[in-house]
Amino acid sequence: MSAEVDQLIRVRGMRARDVPAVLAIEQVSYGYPWSERIFxxxxxxxxxxxxATDLNEAVVGYGLLSVAVGEAHVLNLCVAPDWRGRGIAALVLEAMITQAVAERAETVLxxxxxxxxSARRLYKRRGFKRIATRPGYYPAADGREDALLLALELDI
Known part of the structure; x- marks a missing residue:
């Protein structure tokens, strides 16, 4: 991650008014996007x-995390196509991991x-390990695609 990204991008809490911008990124990024209602x-x-916002406060990436009973789950992490490859996903992921630690989660899944x-490389660099495969988890153009279940053990 470059120092330039750190200076150009701000990561802050998602607000309800961010949902339209988040949804726009979701829709151009996935063949089977989440709906506005899900967000x-x-x-x-x-x-x-x-x-993650740029200097003009435009949303360029986002992430969602649930935390319960010592376990955090990254529900969604995405960066706008024009902003990919600049370390933004890593910044948002770090915000999520920091929150998981603050809420005393032992594991992030x-x-x-x-x-x-590219996502698999990011998670590997951050220390996530593959713990299982969920067969047919994701919808795909040719049927279903498996999901790799990854875990990061936290030192709390």
Missing amino acids: RDCLRVGYRGWV LEVRPSNR
Whole structure:
């Protein structure tokens, strides 16, 4: 991650008014995007959300995390296509891990598509380990795609 990214990007809590911008990124990023209702419900029930914004406060990435009973789960992490490869996902992921530690989670879990090589590299660099495969977890153009279940053990 470059110092330039740190100076250009701010990571802050997601607000309800961020949902339209988050949804726009979601829709251009995934063949099977979450709906606006899912994002709003996540915020309503108290899941933690973050957005990465540029100098003009435009949302360029986001993440959602749930924490319960010593376990955190990364529900969604995405960066706008034009902003990928600049370390933004790593910044949002760190915000989520920091929150997990603050809430005394022992483990952070997430699912990732085997085909999502850039996300898998990010998680590997951060220390996530593969612990299982969830067969047919994700919808895909040719049927279903497995999910790799990854875990990061936290020192609390």
